[in-house]
Amino acid sequence: MDELRFAAVGLNHNHIYGQVNCLIRAGARLVGFHEKDDTLAAEFTGVYKDAPRIAALEEILEDRSIGLIVSAAVSAERAELAIRAMQHGKDVLVDKPGMTSLDQLTKVRRVQAETGRIFSILYSEHFESPATVKAGELVAAGAIGEVVHIVGLGPHRLRRETRPDWFFRREEYGGILTDIASHQCEQFLFFTGASDATILSANVDNLSVPDKPELQDTGNIHLSTGRATGMIHVNWLTPDGMPTWGDGRLFIVGTTGTIEVRKTVDLAGREGGNHLFLADRNGVQHIDCSAVDLPFGRQFLADIRDRTETAMPRERCFKAMELALSAQALAEQNREKN
């Protein structure tokens, strides 16, 4: 297989390093990057010394040897960048959220259909989380019967002094459900196997950072496939003393068993992250998932080569954002009423 050559465009969120590393591990080659901000560019160059900074985005877009653009630009700018890239014949892998409005989503969907390019989002709390990947394998193997309910808890550390201004501007980051809960929306669809869901209710609020009124530090979604249900809680309230950026949890309730995933930490317990607990008809077991293979990068490069959608079906990628964006809109309507 020919080596895939890719470029990074927009380094505004440090998730870009996870995206680039995922692709390099899978065998792709980073051939350059574009970033207006000198500080962000210098940091990136310090890590990827062989990847030249390219001043003009057009140079990357016009370079037919580059097959893929990866981006962690300001959230609100990702859709337009992805559209331009697809219109230039390139596949796209962006950080979550893939876009910040339902209008942007409609446009990305349309251009994707018109161009036949791959548009994907690296939902890292699934694809970069070995214990979550393992949970997927167990559920697919029938380990807990039919999935009935999902609880997704996504606390994150604010680290406000390290955040750029756009992080605090609603129009640029998109709201907390769009931004963070898109992870859980994707996992909800993945674990239930559903192609769609209904938002039963959603709320957002800012309870702890009054001087940044556009920040939302807490948000919730209750959703249903008509059969399975889900509850999502996200926040920017990880306590200072927590030994991780966020004690992300996932409870998957099935008809014959339950799974709990402790993604990053086992509180006051075992070392490290990636803990999975399976309770089924036979008993309870702890599964250390730290060595579980992460197939996303490998599958994604094969998808680019074979024009398949194995790493994540296209519709799930889009639908997860549609659910998060719809919940965000509903939550903000509810908030205005109060």
Next chain:
Amino acid sequence: MDELRFAAVGLNHNHIYGQVNCLIRAGARLVGFHEKDDTLAAEFTGVYKDAPRIAALEEILEDRSIGLIVSAAVSAERAELAIRAMQHGKDVLVDKPGMTSLDQLTKVRRVQAETGRIFSILYSEHFESPATVKAGELVAAGAIGEVVHIVGLGPHRLRRETRPDWFFRREEYGGILTDIASHQCEQFLFFTGASDATILSANVDNLSVPDKPELQDTGNIHLSTGRATGMIHVNWLTPDGMPTWGDGRLFIVGTTGTIEVRKTVDLAGREGGNHLFLADRNGVQHIDCSAVDLPFGRQFLADIRDRTETAMPRERCFKAMELALSAQALAEQNREKN
């Protein structure tokens, strides 16, 4: 203080043993019981050998030496019994749910106000749970700042072969949110300190027991005080291999810390139940709560003596049922629409 003499009326749920033991531990005296069913009566007599079975309920109601009636009658029958008891000058402590309809709640509230008697519910997943009591102490002491969000997970084992017929009849047990989630509604009010809340959404379903169509094996509530929010999930899906009837969890998210309570089991981890995990500005600690004092019984007897409401404010007792009953009604409306 004079010894409080109490009687048990209606032994249909085995929670009656927890209620009676709670009061005996606190110094009250069980002076008799009334139960129509011979099997239930014999079992009770086997445990409380000195408490005579009294054939006529009226005899208990008319006995002015009895100050308190405790009951775990069929859920739908508790309200009427409580009303009769209060009208006979007696205080009442029932198992949850205290009643099974909003109409019953209205009547109980009215008679309570008319008679000035104490009507209380032993929400055992709070008052009989040392780790939950400890969480209350920590929150009250400001250990996690302002409470922002509560996640209450209440899985229960079905044990269907042991359940009486009424357990499977909607009109008699009241629906899963009324029955089980009333626990979490009470805890939501307790931990947020709120006097009221709004049900944002609720759902119930039966996904695993098709031959018992009136059973609901899963249910959820999303609720809000206008400031703090809560998510409640309850089910009858505890897997056979789980070493407890239900891995009840409580996550309390505050502005400066979080608490997780593992009420009955630490999966594949520490022995026993009553585990509390506190993450705050300084770090993470595991607190073994197995020796934490349970004050409910003692406080409740003092309330009876002093006509106070220390064990649980009356309005919280009622409001928790109102929330659970309202969520149940909303969930069943939603289900009929589908």
